[in-house]
């Protein structure tokens with residue numbers, strides 16, 4: 001449990017955040033599949049990226065880590081030449097699991113993929129079906145469409161139908177393995193794609209490793225080793241930008257410029273619509289207190305990792321906030337719609353769950369010990385309620401280690417609290 005106290009004065013600071021989880025895990029996988037040795041800088045070290053480091057090592061890549069310098073070198077491998085069985089444990093990491101399964105399917109040997117209980121509860125069915133269509137044998141020893149899974153390739157590639165409404169990670173994972181498939185890959189989406197900017201990010205990272213890709217297909221080819229600088233994490237940035245909006249202070253997130261690959265930088269646009277003052281340049285994003293915050297009606301299907309952050313901001317607005325388009329976040333680390341509404345109600349806030357989102361009405365949070373459901377984003381978002389209200393406690397705060405082990409220390413420093 002961690003107890004947080006309100007800020008004494010609004011922050012006025014610049015923060016340097018750890019590297020993007022999503023970009024780190026893409027760059028690690030592309031480097032692992034590349035010819036030659038790549039050097040990645042600005043790398044995130046957290047549970048999710050450690051899971052990916054373990055996974056690419058199991059694939060046969062040679063990895064050297066310099067955590068203090070946030071640097072990893074990766075000598076790539078060709079999984080198509082693999083001989084023996086391997087097993088990969090993705091822990092709680094959706095990206096690691098959904099990106100690794102297609103990579104394991106490149107191997108002409110058996111690969112087993114598993115994760116912890118939280119990840120075992122998340123869907124893999126569309127990926128299982130797609131890999132079968134592409135020529136792999138997939139065993140589902142527990143439950144259909146759930147981890148653990150065992151895959152034996154090699155996949156030959158070609159055309160494949162894929163639903164898009166559950167997660168974009170299936171598409172990203174298939175695309176990254178695509179160039180190593182004999183026939184390349186052409187995906188036909190059978191339902192609307194969620195989290196679209198993450199697929200654009202996938203294509204951008206693939207292109208940086210020498211394989212031009214669009215968001216739906218890729219020709220056969222090899223990745224080339226490269227030097228790659230990972231941007232700071234834009235989802236992590238949402239907590240700091242929200243803190244500035246809630247307190248009326250100023251926080252600049254360095255290194256997240258207008259050219260960012262991460263869709264979640266658009267969380268700042270939502271704050272701007274709520275009345276916060278936002279400025280962006282090539283080096284960073286700044287939020288500084290503007291007018292009193294207004295409620296908004298917003299579709300967050302592209303930036304759903306920031307929906308819980310917005311719920312915390314919405315508590316401090318002067319009218320209701322309605323968030324739409326994110327029914328699929330019920331299948332993340334927890335049912336995030338139910339969790340955020342349940343916890344805000346626990347603090348006496350008027351919050352309502354909808355099939356596709358939630359409505360939050362402003363209020364003053366009562367002293368509350370919040371449950372986090374083992375979801376790092378519940379912990380990080382709910383901690384923002386402490387900025388202006390006393391008596392806020394967060395249960396199991398260590399769950400932030402999934403993507404941001406130093407979150408509480410960094411938030412305390414940025415908002416000048418002990």
Ligand SMILES: O=C(O)C1=C[C@@H](OP(=O)(O)O)[C@@H](O)[C@H](O)C1
Nearest residue numbers: 022095167168169172195198305
């Ligand atoms: O591809 C990625 O890096 C991610 C895609 C998103 O997941 P979905 O596509 O499942 O929404 C996001 O929530 C997750 O944190 C990271």
Ligand SMILES: C=C(OP(=O)(O)O)C(=O)O
Nearest residue numbers: 092093094095305332377
């Ligand atoms: C949903 C998330 O992660 P993943 O799907 O990569 O486990 C997240 O980081 O909020």
